[in-house]
Amino acid sequence: MTSSSNPAPGVRPRAVVDRLPRYAAGKPPVSVDGLDSYKLSSNENPLPPLPAVLAAIASRTDFNRYPDPLSSRLRAVLAEFLKVPAEDIVTGAGSLGALNQVLSTFAGQDEDGVPDEVIYAWRSFEAYPISVGLVGARSVQVPVRADGSHDLAAMAAAITPKTRVILLCTPNNPTGPVLTAGQAEDFLRQVPSDVVVVIDEAYQEFVRVPDAVDGLQMYRQFPNVAVLRTFSKAYGLAGLRVGFSVAQQELTQHLRVTATPFAVSQIAEEAAVVSLENFDQIVERVQSLVDERERVVAGLRALNWFVPQSQGNFVWLNFGADSEEFAALAGREALSVRAFKGEGVRVSIGEVEANSRFLDLCANYTKVPQGS
Template structure:
């Protein structure tokens, strides 16, 4: 007799990490990682903490919490941390929804959304994107029922790179009941340069049922250390701390986050370089014939539909490892100029009428 397990879990798709390059010489542009190595000051801060790894870290992530609260002019009671924003999102889902409850999100969006919702025992409600790859907020509002407990808005959206405007989100919030929490997932906010975009913290200040997710993984380049946070209503943040994994944010991650906040000016220069490369890559894609390519993230999205497998095979042959979503498209991370040049060669090689 087999050990009894939750039947629903065995039916869940496993979250897939971006393909690793190994020794192939290919460029890994499949995981939205920062292409630059850690800053020297951040590396030194981590090294200085190595002699204390036999001790538990601050479970409250106290120093970083105070820095974030000061930066956004919120109470420390509004800030909750976890091992990356995806772990904080898991906290939010577990604290907000369970069996019989519904969680609404756009689709396609972040791949972990439906997985985490089902792990919590809740029901995912995926609402199709518009034809131009954006959140269909009116349709998401139409999907709200008495069972809705949580709505996720990924801005900019992963993997399409499209953003939600402030006007669109205000109109949406007017239709959301105040007992339903809206989470603005801003994992890629540092790369978003469109001034029409909704800004999560502005909505947190205006509406009592908004939380914002941020991460140190992308712009700050700490993906390997896992630290992210939510800015949320006080009662929500308190519940996140209740369901959080004890000591989930390591001392090394906390030191690295503080050092990164201290080095903000230097990191901003790197972010500007990534944005400049994104602009160059998008312009080159359009010039070569790829239609619809646009993004406010540190990645680009190619909608290839049923041609996705063929295009991905060309990319692999050309030494580019992208994130392929069969039947839908490919997401390619913005890397260094050299990596991006090779991607543009691959994109040109893959371009056919069927691929656009």
């Protein structure tokens, strides 16, 4: 028997695995004497699930049974909530799980082993290159503009006959800006009808820009659009992993084939349903976080710092080479933030005290983010 510490010689992962970037989850804060610690590194909702949700999931005892593989109850509630057919909804383990279903269905390699191409803005959600690489496709990364927004003209110019999927992250994680409805519609009219366009709206509930794109409106207009949404952020259910895609049945008929069976557990489905049934309370909680986001942005701009138009539950500071230094200083204040080496720092909106401490740190930091 071979010991786990002495793997069998010659055993290697697929070649692509060595080329993939490693996903770096937000680190927990370090303990500092005299200070409460706060995690601002993972875009989590600092508020717990609704009391009604906690009560509902506490009563579940049927975990000896597999969940409904189609999440039929949740899809029915979502269909009514979103005013879309239930057949147009495919659930997954968070919006990332839903994205992986789209990629594994529509992108990979052709019969000759030539990789398909997936276009997306960069920097954007760091799981994109990992997910694209794992299905065997090639990432085509189009740099975001100086203000952190998508360069849609450059993305349209990057389309080739090998393009199979385009990812639009709005609000863009980690930079924050949204696409407007006009921008999205103009772009979609330039995309060939056989290319799937994914509109990733993980932070949609936090958006307050009047002319922001509504992915559901685009999906109704364009049969090649798939919209991603999640219960991880606004609903505070990140640990339960429940998300979904919305697309016309021209796409969903294939997505159901590749969907991971039983990806959404009974407890996750129950929590999502009860959250939707109490959506008025979700709205109040989200607004409290939006108010905090606006307070943080105003505080940073009062320091004459450049802050991209943030419409998620986070802000982006383009510190470039100083990013890791700033993150280390935050750590000494018992705040964990997410540094992207050589690029910038993303800071999630957290508890009021955490946000205030972050602003105090910034007020005493002498290096100004780039772009100001």
